[in-house]
Amino acid sequence: MSDPTRDGSPQYRNELLRFMPADDLALLAPHMQRCAxxxxxxLVTPNIPIEAVYFIEQGIGSVVASTASxxxxxxxxxxxEGMTGSALVMGDDRAAHACFVQLEGEAIRIDAAPFNAALAASPTLRLFLLRFVNTLHTQTGCTALxxxxxxxxxxxxxxxxxxDDRVPGESLAMTHEFLSIMLGVRRPGVTVALQLLEGRALIRSRRGEIVIRDxxxxxxLANGGYGQAEAEYARLIGEIMPG
Structure with missing residues (x-):
């Protein structure tokens, strides 16, 4: 489906597309395709030219760094709330880190060539998307901290x-092994941490699923680790609406 519309009007669930200036959105719209x-x-393979950007509408993409070992x-x-392939916004054609789908969903895909053409045609488009890149860098800094x-x-x-911010409902399809990769720790550590949260009645953990209760x-419990990147997004782009 090349034009993600319903009854003649755009029905975007991606926040960047919702907040994007109308003239810039019009440059991208003819090249949009919905995909699972x-x-x-x-979504992004390290050190290989980026083929397309994905404005995620449902699901989660993870940017993952890897060592040579x-x-x-x-x-x-x-x-x-965001998009993949932000290296294109910064004038590069590739990224150092992988990005892959962590939770299934769907997105609006735009090939790299027409996306780059739109960036060249509209300085306001690049400036708007650089705001998102800034929030992503803030998030990465918070993660390091x-x-x-x-x-x-x-x-x-x-x-x-x-x-929970990005997934409707209270249930998350997650395995302990996958959590260990996401958090950069060994699987037994994840099991212990989940048991601690479950013991405090914050979550319910079942095989391949975590249910948020509190x-x-x-x-x-996050001890100030959550909120800074989210506040930056609200300041630079806008308040996130439910997906």
């Missing part, structure tokens, strides 16, 4: 809050 985002789908950790988190200074259960609480309690 299955789990583990690669094979260690992985999540450094960025993108849902319906909490990974260095907070306990695992506090980091897990922050991560679950970020998921968001306010998770916010308290």
């Amino acid at each position: 985002l299955p789990v583990r789908m690669m 094979g260690h992985d950790a999540e450094i960025g988190f993108i849902g319906f 909490v990974n260095a200074r907070l306990k695992l259960e506090e980091r897990l609480a922050r991560w679950l809050l970020m998921c 968001r306010a309690g998770l916010l308290e």
